[in-house]
Structure formats: C-alpha cells, structure tokens
Amino acid sequence: MSLRGTPDWVSYLVRAGLHAPSADNSQPWQFVWDGRTLELFMHDERGKRGLGADHPANLMALGAVIENLSQAARALGMPAETLQMGDASGSGCMARAVWEHPQSPPGALPAGVQQRHTNRGPFETTALDRRLLAELAVMRQGPLRVAVVSEAQARERWSGLVREASELRFQNEEIHRWLGDSLRFTPEEVARGDGLDVASLLLPPGGESLLRLSLDWRRMVLLNRFGGCKLFALLEAAMLKKCAALVTVIGPASGTGVEVAAGRLLQRVWIALNEMGIAVHPYFVLPDQLHRLRTGRVAPEFVHKVRRIEAAVGELLGSRDETVFMLLRVGVPRVAAPVRSRRLPLERSFSVLVSP
C-alpha cells in the first residue's frame, strides 16, 4: 500500500486505523495529511451524509479508529503528546498526530489490531477462561465499562430484548434499505471494498436466497404480514443463546464523547478477546433502537414497544442513567477463519493536502 510519499509513521498509523470495524463496513472515516499533521475526520459522504455525524455507530467506529491509532502510536514509541484527541461530536477533526522526530522505521502493525475481525458463525458454549473474565471486568474508558453476561437466565433476557428490537428493525424501511445497500453478492460487488460480503454472514443453506427475496421493501412488508419480521428476529436472537457469554459495553446514556469512548473500549475488548482465540459477533440492533427512541426516530406505533425495551435494559443494568452501546456474542469459534470484509481503496479514505 503506497501512501504517496508520506513519512513511514503516517502510513503506519493510517494502515492501523483502516483496520477498525464499522457498522455494515461503511468505513465512515477520512484521514488527511498536510505535510506536517495527520488528522482524522468523519467522512462527509460515508459518515455525515450516511447514518449522520452524531450517530453512535459512526462515532463508535471513529472511536475504534482512535484506539487503533493509539495502539499503533505506542508500538512506534511515539511520545504520548504526539497523538491528541479532538472534537468528539463528529463534526470537526477528531484526532491529530504530529511527530517531528520519528525514530526507527516501523515494523509490522500490532498483531491485535491487524487480526481483530467479526465472526458470525456458530460458537462453542464452553465457559470463558477466568483470567480473561477478570481482564474484561476491569476494562474502562472514561465513564464506560464492560459487563460479561455468562449466566443462562440473564443471557435469555438479553436475547429476548434483542429479538424484540430486531422485530422492529425488520419493520423499518430506512434500516431495511440501508442493509440492502450494504450487501455485496457478486465478486465485482465484493471487490469494491466496502459493505458486507454475504459470504461473511455465514448464512445457513437457503439463507442467501431468503435474504435476497426479502431485500425488496414491498416484499418484506408482505412477508411481515405473515410474521416474517418475527421469524427473522427469532433466528437472529437464537444465536445469542448458543455462545460462551455476552459481553456488553455500558455507559451513560448521554454526555460529551461517550460514543467515541464506547468505540475505543469496544475495540480494546474485541482485540483482547480475539487475541485469546475468542470469536466476536457484534449485535447493534438493540442499542440502535434505544438511540432512535432518544432522538425521536421511532415510528409512533412502535414507541411504546421501544420504551418497554428501554425499561427492561434499565432493569438489567440496575440503572436508568446508563445504556448499552454494544452487545457482543462471544465464544470459541467453530469456523476459525471466516471470510473477512475488505476495505475501500486507500485513496477513498486518505488524502494529502498539498500547500500552494
């Protein structure tokens, strides 16, 4: 990967950043190098005009990029003050790095950053190692924390709430179209480097045809009349019961920078799990519905349902002031090396400003 004559440390940081996860692999980030400073922004089209600059999914993806930048900077031996955090609202520069006196040329990217990935296949139900549980339990990022749900009854309750949220998702035209636009079926579509390669969904036999069939919104509406949304939601949530544990990223429902902090913590947790051979499958459908409720974007006929979900989440967390930013299904994978999603060509995420 050539970064058009940029210093090695810039190329190293950008390559680390691009390994970050994002909702439906939308890659809502943009790096800019002006000859002295490397800056990170929310991408105008893929971020701001996509889900929106203030959407938690985008802010968490940028938080994950920042975590990768920070791990890469540490691996390079960059002094702490060379990487600075910026605006956490998604509208301005979100992080910047200036390194006047780089030392040794960089080697390989940190293994954890490079190897972290999504695994949507089946997992073993073997309990997680105690040391890993202890490591996760103390992970923090500002006011954000991690909780591991291992106990069967609690997992059952979370998966019930995911099912309810998912049922609403399949009745929402905007979310349905967004998913449809993200799916990549043919090799040509996959080669574009964004979105979700359907092979990475690890669907059961017949799953891909059913998915294709449901993508037309009018057809989905028809399917819903016969309980389509209930069936799809049931299938999605059923996976949550078959795993070692659920890992949740939890924090204040509002506050400056909470989403970016959640993204950083998510990324650290994900890397730690993958490094121990534990697979991770994120479920964002529940946090998404809660966010929609907070921002008045739930259709009036469904508001009471999402309020019920919100109250149940409050009960599970033991606090009405906190919310769940992400749910992860985790466990020893049965498919150890699933198809991984690609990334856009570098020039779509990195630009060099040439001074006049």
Ligand SMILES: Cc1cc2nc3c(=O)[nH]c(=O)nc-3n(C[C@H](O)[C@H](O)[C@H](O)COP(=O)(O)O)c2cc1C
């Ligand atoms: C905020 C956020 C939300 C996500 N939500 C889901 C989800 O609901 N279901 C899912 O299967 N993957 C989800 N993912 C995983 C992304 O699809 C995945 O990170 C992306 O396709 C890139 O693949 P990789 O993680 O293997 O690099 C989410 C990731 C992020 C950062």
